[in-house]
Amino acid sequence: DTGVSQDPRHKITKRGQNVTFRCDPISEHNRLYWYRQTLGQGPEFLTYFQNEAQLEKSRLLSDRFSAERPKGSFSTLEIQRTEQGDSAMYLCASSLSLGSSGNTIYFGEGSWLTVV
């Protein structure tokens, strides 16, 4: 399978615990994105990387959230001291950088987080 893969697909955690999600993008893609999606809403942008550099972070990304892409390949998204409001599907996506003409973004299947 050469698509975007995410792990784990489902995570149930107790409030206050830390969780980490991993994303492996399509191998030739240099851009990697994290989105969050709750029921009935569209995906909301969290952050994106070009190679290993984190170039943009949404205001939605509180200081409990941290994302890394250490070697410009896979990425991790860590949520510290989880809260019930963090329950959502976390989507990873990747693309090539094609300038301003529009990048098609390829999504993974998402990681569902339930905070109890």
Added chain:
Amino acid sequence: SQKIEQNSEALNIQEGKTATLTCNYTNYSPAYLQWYRQDPGRGPVFLLLIRENEKEKRKERLKVTFDTTLKQSLFHITASQPADSATYLCAPGAGSYQLTFGKGTKLSVIP
């Protein structure tokens, strides 16, 4: 602030008919617009991209229009099938990264 509205949360249509989904945007001048399909519990899947200098784009039974004067995109599925039932998301874009998505329209094609 930027606002994206998709015409309705849910649309029911008879099999074989043409489904038309609407995406309106305000306070925004996108250079392109993308449509994605999302099945329950799955990530969105790219369908079509249309640029601001293109009026219409087609792919098999899909057709997208982009009217920058009306600030609107229409997404059509002709000869709809039950397998087309899904949520469809529009995502206007400007610049080389980051899409902003609408809430989506849930399409149900009734046999």
